[in-house]
């Protein structure tokens with residue numbers, strides 16, 4: 001080719017297009033990320049992002065204590081550390097997990113860069129391209145992104161108002177195995193599921209564990225919200241009833257996400273592989289963050305801080321539910337979370353949450369369309385509303401704006417006699433779970 005002739009690559013928008021690994025084909029921009037740029041405008045009430053509200057942390061006292069930390073332990077705290085994470089941090093994590101009846105040994109804990117990286121490491125060591133990962137229908141968008149990045153075949157399992165339906169797990173695994181598929185694990189968020197807010201009652205947890213045992217199915221339990229209960233005490237984790245469960249935890253919601261500290265608790269053999277994977281990924285998880293969090297746990301009343309968080313989120317949850325009751329048309333339904341950050345709304349028949357989003361943003365309210373939480377295109381009649389960040393007053397106003405958008409759309413469809421959309425939607429998930 002002459003040097004004056006443009007190369008084939010120069011004619012493309014992305015000149016590296018022929019170079020990428022196959023696994024990038026399934027990496028798409030998350031709906032949440034794309035939304036942030038619009039939803040962050042101050043005039044928009046964002047019920048979209050799931051940012052924890054950490055404004056009430058004692059910043060001045062934290063600053064003084066971090067200052068002290070640097071002066072006394074700075075050389076160690078700013079050095080490389082252990083690939084598994086520092087022992088003192090793992091011992092603190094054992095205490096934190098005991099709040100949800102998980103009794104563990106610090107040796108079986110691996111520290112990660114947030115539980116997001118825990119998801120990555122677990123998927124990395126278990127999943128070959130084409131292997132099946134089972135998830136709730138719907139499930140956390142960030143987990144779907146990770147599973148996709150490892151070219152997993154994601155299958156959703158139906159939920160009701162008590163979470164995953166045990167017989168649906170059995171049916172899915174049986175059918176997939178009969179078709180010659182390797183089902184590697186079931187990923188579940190038993191407490192205040194992201195995005196539905198649904199919690200598995202204790203009885204349901206036992207049933208899920210029994211089915212998993214019967215099928216020799218590995219469970220990966222993701223529990224970043226478990227301590228943020230709004231009604232009642234935290235429920236025992238799946239891991240507390242079965243030491244074979246792989247458990248993921250995080251300080252992102254109970255302290256602050258910026259430290260990027262989460263963890264995996266895993267059976268011993270799995271833990272060894274996770275440490276090797278972790279060393280290959282980041283050498284050692286952030287050492288300074290581990291010192292800072294340990295310092296916080298030792299010198300501040302972190303349990304009282306969690307109680308404060310609960311009260312703060314309760315006011316926001318209540319404003320959301322009141323606003324929805326006051327402003328939604330009678331044919332819309334929504335979940336009643338007993339903790340966590342999210343309400344899952346089901347639109348009246350014929351409405352599509354993605355199609356409505358531009359109009360909603362125009363009315364200065366934002367949400368995440370339901371199909372972001374499915375790997376298979378479902379969820380068009382749903383939306384996730386996060387109540388964690390705005391003030392209760394703003395949340396209430398946001399539900400008023402959203403109610404107007406939905407009512408206007410219904411009115412327009414009635415006037416013009418428009419047919420229902422033909423995109424797939426999910427069954428309506430029912431009202432308040434009974435957590436007895």
Ligand SMILES: Cc1ncc(COP(=O)(O)O)c(C=O)c1O
Pocket residue numbers: 050113114115116117140142189194222224249250251252257261262
């Ligand atoms: C269910 C779930 N898992 C994992 C994460 C990742 O959290 P982090 O990496 O901050 O610990 C999130 C964040 O929102 C989440 O909702």
